[in-house]
Structures are given as structure tokens and as C-alpha cells.
Amino acid sequence: MFPELRFSESEIRRMIDSATPEAVLNSLAKEKRNYFDLLNLISPAAMECLPQMREVSRKCRLRYYGKTVTIYAPLYISNSCVNGCKYCDFNIRHKYERKSLTLDEIRQEADAILAMGIDSLLIVAGEDPVRMSVDYLCEVGRMLKEKFSYLSLEIAPQEEEGYRRLFEAGYEGLTLFQETYNQELYKELHPVGPKRVYDFRVWSQLRAGRAGMRNLGMAFLLGLDEWRMEAASLAAHAIYLQKHCFESKVQFAFPRITATEGGFQPAHPVDDADLELMMLAFRIVFPECGMTISTRENPEFRDRMVQLCADNMSAGSRVTPGGYAVLADEVGQFTLNDSRSVEEVEAAIRRNGQEVVRKYWDRAL
């Protein structure tokens, strides 16, 4: 569980299991909701109230984000990694040639993404302290901030000073998945590499927020452990960050494990109904927070969630280093289930009566 959570696992489980449909409807009727409402809204009893939850979530989304949907693209710059995460194809134990893009290759990739009409970029890299040092990532940031209005990072956790340098180089957001809040399971899934240290990972967003990052992205990997217990920890973590990094915005993602070349099988698969319930619950309890819908999901599900709760989605994504312009057929980090082009994603957003926002942030503001 999230270390600062004041309730034990069994207490959380009891609160979730004892929620009734009446308690769920009471939580939905409130103007402002708290942590205990979240536990009600992710409970098995909440499944009976899905239609009401959809309605409340849609209103929350509309109140804070209007009809806008922000789009971005991930740019994988390296699949070299010193960690042994059992669920990931970038795992050090998988023997294939790794690729870390040079500055020139990153520029080519960036130009291909710009040509697709994308203005917000998420830089993604495996954990390789030599090839993906803070110095190198700063060089990448300084080069790309001239081209894009918003840059964020999904990289190995850094010390606060590292995050500060990255922020000064042009990155304004950090995404970091805790993978699982279950400390025993975390140890088992991360047998080798620096990622073994749970505490250093779990306090990453706090260090990044203190260093100035405006957006703090967070998630667990759906399928590793029971999703309701993980969601209870995620919510506690979010509340902690809202309190300690009040100048930053928390942003949720809900990545479900998809097929990997390594064949990892999730012990606790999450079905569509569970995922929808969880996303609606987070939108209702955290109406102001950002929410991304992953390309791991199929187009129909993504289009539906972006109307009900999510406000941010990637489009035209490639999950291989060099996948936009430089190389083909590299090993990706996971399987994409939405391979639509940027135009196709945008057309679907407009068909649903929403507006596409390409420019996420203006430095002049």
C-alpha cells in the first residue's frame, strides 16, 4: 500500500467490501467528495450504479475541461535498460540489440511528429544511467523545446536536483508508474537493477514537484495486483501530492498490461467494466486532475472514455525508438491497440462533438 496511507490493507478492503449501492449514490450526490467516496465508487456495489456514475463523471469532465481533448505523442528515445522488470520487453534479460537515438535521430523523429501536427511530446526512455544521463536528457530538452510547446518525461526516477535541471532544460511534466503499490510484489517483479528500491520510486513525483514540474503523472500497472487495492493506494498518493505539491497538477493514467513478446501473463487481469468504473470514480473524486487514456486500449473504448472522463490522449503513437522516421521493426515496450493516425483520432474526437487541443501550454503564460 502507499506508505503514507493511514489505514491497513484489511481496513481498506473492509471499507470497499462493505459499501452499498445507497452509499455509492450518496457519494455521487455530494458536491465535493473525499477519499472515502473514492472507496465507495470503486466498490463492487458501484457496478450497479454505472449509469449514474457515467452521468456524474461526464458533468465533472465538462465542468473542468469543457469539450476539449488534448493530444500528444510519445517519443521513445531508448530501449536500453538496466532493470529486470518481469512484465516489460525492455527488460535487461531479453537479448536483442538495444537502440538509443542520437541527437540527430531524435531531431528526425521530432520532425516526423511535428509533421503529423502534434505539439506536445512525451519523451520516453528505459533506465540506462550512462546513455540516458541527466546531461543527455537536458541536451534533448533544450533542442526540442524550440520545436514543441510542451515537453514531458517518462524516464528513470531522478534525484530532486536532476529533476530541477531537467525542468530548467525545458521539461514541464513527469510521468512515472509505480507499477504496484504492493511492496512484497514489487520486490518479486523487480529482481535486478536500481528499480528494486521501492521508496526511491514512490517519492519521485514529490521530488519532481519540488523541483518545479507542473504536471505529475501517476499510475499503477493494471493486472499485477488486485486493482481495487492498487486504486486505493493511487488515490492516497494523489491526495498526498496535492497537499505537498499544490502548485503542480496531478494526472492519472490507467495502463493495462497488453501482450508482450516475453509472454508475461497478468495475475489479476482487469476487464473493460472494471477499468471504466475505476476511471469514472477517479474523474468524479478528482475532477480537476488530468486523465490520460492509453493507446493500449482499443479505439472504441478510448473514444468512449474521452467523452466520459479522460481529457488527454496520444495519437499516431509508436512505442519503439526510431519508430516514426528512423527505423522499423524494433521491439516495442508493449502492444498498441489503437493504431489510428493522428487525423483519424482527431476526426473521431470531432465526430463526438469535442474539440482537439494540440497546444497544451504556452510559455508566454
Ligand code: SF4
Ligand atoms: S518497465 Fe521501464 S525500467 Fe522496467 S524494464 Fe521496462 S523500460 Fe526498464
